[in-house]
Amino acid sequence: MSLIYNRVALIGLGLIAGSMAHAMRESGLAGEITGHARSEATRDTAREIGLCDRICDSAAEAVAGADLVVLAVPVGAMGDVAAEIAPHLAPGATVTDVGSVKQAVIDAVGPHIPDGVHFIPGHPLAGTEHSGPRAGFASLFRNRWWLLTPLPGTDPGAVDRLSGLIAAMGAKTDRMEPGHHDLVLAVTSHAPHLIAYTMVGVADHLRRVTDEEVIQYSAAGFRDFTRIAASDPTMWRDVFLHNKEATLDILGRFTEELFVLQRAIRMGDGEQLFDYFSRTRAIRRGIIEAGQDTDAPDFGRTPGARP
Ligand SMILES: NC(=O)C1=CN([C@@H]2O[C@H](COP(=O)(O)OP(=O)(O)OC[C@H]3O[C@@H](n4cnc5c(N)ncnc54)[C@H](O)[C@@H]3O)[C@@H](O)[C@H]2O)C=CC1
Numbered sequence: 001m002s003l004i005y006n007r008v009a010l011i012g013l014g015l016i017a018g019s020m021a022h023a024m025r026e027s028g029l030a031g032e033i034t035g036h037a038r039s040e041a042t043r044d045t046a047r048e049i050g051l052c053d054r055i056c057d058s059a060a061e062a063v064a065g066a067d068l069v070v071l072a073v074p075v076g077a078m079g080d081v082a083a084e085i086a087p088h089l090a091p092g093a094t095v096t097d098v099g100s101v102k103q104a105v106i107d108a109v110g111p112h113i114p115d116g117v118h119f120i121p122g123h124p125l126a127g128t129e130h131s132g133p134r135a136g137f138a139s140l141f142r143n144r145w146w147l148l149t150p151l152p153g154t155d156p157g158a159v160d161r162l163s164g165l166i167a168a169m170g171a172k173t174d175r176m177e178p179g180h181h182d183l184v185l186a187v188t189s190h191a192p193h194l195i196a197y198t199m200v201g202v203a204d205h206l207r208r209v210t211d212e213e214v215i216q217y218s219a220a221g222f223r224d225f226t227r228i229a230a231s232d233p234t235m236w237r238d239v240f241l242h243n244k245e246a247t248l249d250i251l252g253r254f255t256e257e258l259f260v261l262q263r264a265i266r267m268g269d270g271e272q273l274f275d276y277f278s279r280t281r282a283i284r285r286g287i288i289e290a291g292q293d294t295d296a297p298d299f300g301r302t303p304g305a306r307p
């Protein structure tokens with residue numbers, strides 16, 4: 001594959017920026033990659049592992065002359081970073097971000113973007129529970145969605161160029177309205193993370209009573225909860241504070257459903273439980289049959305594939 005941007009600046013050098021650096025280097029998509037992180041320790045680590053071509057001590061230095069700037073910091077830090085880099089952005093450059101929330105980032109970053117610079121908010125739907133400059137890997141985005149939420153009137157050429165970079169890193173792009181993005185992600189990612197955090201908290205209380213049994217004998221479902229609950233606390237604090245309404249809406253609905261099931265258990269209403277679980281099983285099977293879960297076992301869709 002070939003060069004798409006001459007100079008890419010990565011602000012924030014964690015899992016996502018690191019994975020982008022590896023993916024861009026693997027395929028020669030950027031002429032030069034500069035990087036900056038707020039903490040000296042992170043910059044030192046990034047230098048030590050050769051994450052970028054140049055690690056800069058200031059964000060201003062990193063973005064100077066860049067034709068693509070990627071904001072890869074926690075959602076709550078996006079506005080301050082945008083204010084800091086704004087006077088140093090090159091005319092015609094594109095600024096994108098990778099934040100898990102879109103409307104709040106647009107509100108915080110948008111006002112700082114100078115005329116003649118394209119701002120194209122984005123969100124890769126790919127990640128792990130690991131963070132920091134050593135966490136990134138080139139294949140993170142492969143076969144994953146990367147949503148863009150461009151504002152009306154954004155230069156289509158700039159959006160196509162960024163989409164080209166994302167596709168070259170192996171991801172699939174789609175476009176969405178920011179408010180809709182935030183609602184969809186509240187259902188599919190933000191509320192589930194909060195539920196995982198809560199469930200691990202509950203088990204932690206119980207563990208004191210049951211002498212470590214909960215963790216020792218935990219089956220796969222609970223292990224997944226503990227993996228998710230090990231995610232970066234700063235990042236997730238910011239997600240909930242900046243997608244407050246949608247997350248509270250979904251958690252309200254979740255609580256109502258939970259009470260329905262709780263009552264069915266109390267009343268011994270096996271039929272209601274069975275019907276509910278049959279519906280959710282059909283939803284999961286529908287997702288797999290539509291080929292929308294690339295991680296799922298094959299279930300005989302492909303002739304000759306192992307089940
Ligand atoms: N971790 C995940 O699974 C995913 C994260 N995201 C989003 O990507 C963004 C980055 O997340 P990760 O790479 O996972 O985080 P990370 O915690 O691995 O890295 C964040 C980096 O930002 C730096 N930083 C923090 N505040 C800063 C500031 N004010 N100025 C400069 N640097 C600063 C930190 O030093 C660190 O290098 C977040 O907005 C997050 O919501 C998006 C998709 C998946």
Ligand SMILES: O=C(O)C(=O)Cc1ccc(O)cc1
Nearest residue numbers: 100124125126127128129189
């Ligand atoms: O590790 C997991 O299971 C994730 O869900 C990763 C993830 C976290 C945050 C995002 O905004 C997108 C993806």
